[in-house]
Amino acid sequence: MHPALQGLITIIVGVGGCVGYYYLSNQFLDKVLFPARGANAGRNINRANMIRPWLFLAPALFALGLYLAYPVVETLRLSLTDRDAGGAFVGGANYAQMFAEPKFWEAMRNNMLWLIIVPAMSTAFGLLAAQLTDRLAWGNIAKSLIFMPMAISFVGAAVIWKLVYDTRPIEQDQIGILNAILLSLGAEEPRTWLTIPFWNNFFLMAVLIWIQTGFAMVILSAALRGIPEETVEAAIVDGANPFQIFFRIKIPQIAGTIVVVWTTITIVVLKVFDIVFAMTNGQWETQVLANYMYDKLFRANDWGVGSAAAMIIMLLVTPILVWNVYNARKEMK
């Protein structure tokens, strides 16, 4: 069957199935199980209303449970078993094996670098862009152009930046802008940027910073707009200069939003896979955890160590998870 046709049928079956499920299950509840008539009409209505939320929630809960909650438990179990031993329980052996690998520690070191630099730079650039465009006549156009990379896939961004970092032999014209600038500044040799150990990590990070700055800018720009005008005006009356206004008046008032932006980008960083996969595939000391895990799972076919690496990512995400849940609960009260 043609995939497009299959897709169309899936949409019809999927959407039709959902509508049918919700409609029929409600009908069943109201007409058959607890009809709102007869001797127990009042009690039946109450009973039906107790069950109805679960009817509404059931498909979503099922999908969430199966696709997100169950895998967490199952990955934990897999990380404690060994494939070669037929899935036998091996305790911490996978973790011990992983901790003994230099590639893992390289991935950890790089991930820590990513975790510090990408959120910091994205937030800083985002804040700068938000503040500068705030009162500009063409601010909205500028914002939407800086925001644009958000729509570009990591893979597309990898291609875009590979062109920026491209290297040609010295006797040819450089087609990568970075080397062209370097040579025009009087350097002797073009560099192969992505193969310089340690520093190449920063060239990969630039891609993600380029993408995430737009996100930070949009959120922070809305926060800046929300600052009460009186506080700024009072500062001006007291003789504050624009920099003092920005750092002493505005920043403290949007500190909460900055934390949100920071944590959100941190989560993106922890999951970063495509950029490294497409640009260096972890060579030249650019490995990161998500790509390390993919290597273990699908190249080395070792789901024990792969799952252990996934659990490390989960562990790193957990503090943010707890923090988010804590805040969400506080807000609901």
Place this chain on the structure above:
Amino acid sequence: MDNIAGSKSSLTWAVQISVILLVGLWLFPTVGLFVSSFRTADQIATSGWWKAMFPSEQNLTLRAGAPETQVQDGTLFVIEGNLFDADGRDRVAISVWGISSKAIDAFRPGDVAELRKGGTITVQENGDYRVENTEAFSGKRGQRVFVTAEVPPEFTLKNYDTALGVNALPRLAMFALAGVILGGVVYVALRGMHPERARSWAVAAGILFSLLLIFALGLSTGTVEGAQTGDSMAKAFFNTLTVTIPATIIPILVAAFAAYALAWMDFPGRALLIAAIVALLVVPLQLALIPLLKLHNEIGIGKGYVGVWLAHTGFGLPLAIYLLRNYMVGLPKDIIENARVDGATDFQIFVKIILPLSFPALASFAIFQFLWTWNDLLVALVFLIDATGETTVMTKQIVELLGTRGGNWEILATAAFVSIAVPLIVFFAMQKYLVRGLLAGSVK
């Protein structure tokens, strides 16, 4: 300026210039890819794309007519013609020329050069040449001439023909135009009834109509001979669409019902469920890969479209429920309570009141999910693409091109640009909803 803040004029120029620099810096890499996709392989390899807008001095190797085209003129044997015409190029002014690769700038236009095998050649500024000798010319190929000329900027659609098939770009433009026209009609038709939503419906209808045309009429009129990428990129384009559309539509409905229950129905455990959804929002999907792949294999779905649709639905749900619930909670309480008093059931309230009112949130999520599924690589690698490669998607194709043909920038740039063009169109058309969704979706 309606307030005194920020009215300091000495800073205004500094701000203007910094913003121009910032925007330039952010735009520059993408423009590079865009421009490169319209240049030939030669141009890309020999000069930076930022020089593409300006005329460049190029060294061309051209050939005079073959000996079989010679004519006898009295005692002389003569070959005449124009170097550019013979090569199918536009005529440009030659500054210097030569007949040996070691001295390509030996002669000026109008000079006469002695040929090694006997005879002379002269080349004029416009490319007209005349080769003459007292003996007949022999051999198969014409004399090589190296010319240096100022070549005006030149752009080509050939890359798109190679990447997507013959005439792909004009056809896409035609389909897009048809989509715009239909969108315009929808807009005019709906403007009277729903002034606020007319634009969104028009955009959605236009995009869907264009996609429908692409599916129905095909992307191109055939593939360029010998281009292996043409076939696979076009196929990957369709595969990506096939993944994206169901994976965007299906989660919306499931999430909307759940969000309504979490927002407006009272039941024990509701707060706990909301907390759980906030928690699931950040669970890395890396954890789900192996357990779910095993599960899919066990229940017989294996690798394929069904698997990837289900996976995207599952992974998209937390954000969908979270966004929609946050939005629905903010809807006016009176409407819902009035409806309840009037005897409407929850099902009716949801379908007739909540769903239409939640349109902005639904649109936000739809855009997120569309961008995410279109741009995704990992989920497709794990749940969709099998050993046959029949179900490959664009991102995977591009990664493959990066690996095997790192040097073929013309194909790579074109393929990458095609894959980012669709999200960019959606982005610029529906940016308002995207921003709104981001603001609602970031955990406060």
